[in-house]
Amino acid sequence: MKFPVFDLHCDTALGLLGKDFYPEKQLKTNQLHIDLDRASKLPGYCQFFACFTTPWEKLPHPMTVEDVFERELNAVLNEVNRNPDLIRQAFSPEEIEENLRAGIMSAVLTIEGPAGFGFAPELLQMLYTVGFRASTLGWNEKNVLIGSHKTGGGLTDLGREYVKECQRLGILVDVSHASDEGFWDIIKVTQAPIIASHSNSRAICNHTRNLTDDMFRAICETGGTAGFNQCAPFVGDKPDLDTVCEHILHFLELDPDGEHISLGGDLDGCDVLPDGFTGIESYPAMARRLLERGVGEKIVENIYWNNAMGVMKRAVCHHKK
Numbered sequence: 001m002k003f004p005v006f007d008l009h010c011d012t013a014l015g016l017l018g019k020d021f022y023p024e025k026q027l028k029t030n031q032l033h034i035d036l037d038r039a040s041k042l043p044g045y046c047q048f049f050a051c052f053t054t055p056w057e058k059l060p061h062p063m064t065v066e067d068v069f070e071r072e073l074n075a076v077l078n079e080v081n082r083n084p085d086l087i088r089q090a091f092s093p094e095e096i097e098e099n100l101r102a103g104i105m106s107a108v109l110t111i112e113g114p115a116g117f118g119f120a121p122e123l124l125q126m127l128y129t130v131g132f133r134a135s136t137l138g139w140n141e142k143n144v145l146i147g148s149h150k151t152g153g154g155l156t157d158l159g160r161e162y163v164k165e166c167q168r169l170g171i172l173v174d175v176s177h178a179s180d181e182g183f184w185d186i187i188k189v190t191q192a193p194i195i196a197s198h199s200n201s202r203a204i205c206n207h208t209r210n211l212t213d214d215m216f217r218a219i220c221e222t223g224g225t226a227g228f229n230q231c232a233p234f235v236g237d238k239p240d241l242d243t244v245c246e247h248i249l250h251f252l253e254l255d256p257d258g259e260h261i262s263l264g265g266d267l268d269g270c271d272v273l274p275d276g277f278t279g280i281e282s283y284p285a286m287a288r289r290l291l292e293r294g295v296g297e298k299i300v301e302n303i304y305w306n307n308a309m310g311v312m313k314r315a316v317c318h319h320k321k
């Protein structure tokens with residue numbers, strides 16, 4: 001396969017930590033959905049590594065939600081830094097391209113659920129400096145910023161401030177997990193391209209985590225992109241690679257040039273994947289299936305790499321660390 005892979009969402013950061021949130025696994029080789037040995041066989045790779053936090057019901061004493069956030073961040077940085085010949089942290093789209101040319105994979109930090117830093121927009125400057133380049137406003141619960149796809153409820157005043165501060169810095173605002181109402185509130189105030197890092201088509205799989213056609217069109221209008229999620233419940237009933245293609249083909253009816261569809265596998269964030277997709281090593285098989293189903297090479301290349309790069313170039317500040 002000649003298509004490099006740019007994936008907008010994984011939960012591997014949490015996967016690297018054990019049950020008690022102590023470092024347990026290595027990124028180089030592991031039994032998770034993503035490891036560097038398998039990813040290095042791809043013809044190029046950039047991964048958004050989400051640091052996921054939620055108001056956990058039960059954390060092992062004396063862990064706090066802030067500790068979990070820091071431990072995930074630390075796990076990603078440690079594991080990236082111990083494999084400098086394979087992968088490097090990227091702070092800008094230009095660095096991702098430089099790494100690709102040099103045969104080095106790229107890791108970009110992202111936020112899934114700002115609970116780990118108190119939902120505080122005033123801390124985003126620090127997080128930007130550390131390298132965070134995308135953020136959802138929440139996860140499955142309602143919080144002080146926004147309602148979720150499970151609870152409903154729109155964007156709050158603090159949520160509007162959060163969006164504004166992300167966009168001032170050059171952090172992509174990610175609508176995955178937002179309520180429908182919250183989604184449209186974000187669209188009303190956004191000044192930059194929006195991403196849905198890991199959300200599929202609701203017309204193909206009727207789930208509140210997926211995007212309606214109108215939502216997908218609205219994302220396209222901002223110059224943003226939607227990342228295809230491999231989590232089986234968001235793909236379909238007993239899904240396989242053809243079910244995956246159905247989502248992409250449907251989005252292509254709304255976006256015929258294929259400029260707003262990306263990958264956001266949710267790998268290591270879900271238990272069941274489509275039949276024929278086992279982890280990061282399966283992206284070439286998915287590309288072959290898309291080509292067999294009549295998607296043009298240029299469009300597959302867009303989905304696999306160019307669209308995510310494009311949105312970063314339009315929305316993320318260019319200065320390096």
Ligand SMILES: [Zn+2]
Nearest residue numbers: 112177198269
């Ligand atoms: Zn998620």
